[in-house]
Amino acid sequence: MASSKTLRTCPNGHQYYKSSDCPVCPECEKQNKPGGFFSALSAPARRALEAAGITTLQQLATYSEKEILKLHGMGKASLPRLKEALKHEGFSFKLS
Known part of the structure; x- marks a missing residue:
């Protein structure tokens, strides 16, 4: 069963179509793209780290x-991308 896309308007007035219940406006997300190691990540990956409180490579x-x-x-x-960013700053993931 295919999901149909619905037209939505964000608080900033951007109109976009989405088939999921994700409330993120693609245009606002483009405008809010950060710098640093976050810039190499997709928006969902970046939001996942931010939601977990991970904002630095040290964390x-x-x-x-x-x-x-x-x-x-x-x-x-x-x-x-994360491994490369960590390596560039002399860090690595914790061993399991």
Whole structure:
């Protein structure tokens, strides 16, 4: 059964179509793209880290890969980017 997309309008007036119940406006998300290691991640992966309170590489290094993958919105495609960012700053994921 296919989901039909519905037209929505965000508080900033952007109109967009979505088939899920995700309330995030794609246009607002583009405008809010951060810098640093977060900029290399997809929006769902970035929001997953932010929701878990992970805002720095130092904080990220206290987690194992397995723990990060359990976060809702985090996918396997984000791990190489995170590993590279950690390595660049002299960190790594915690061993399981």
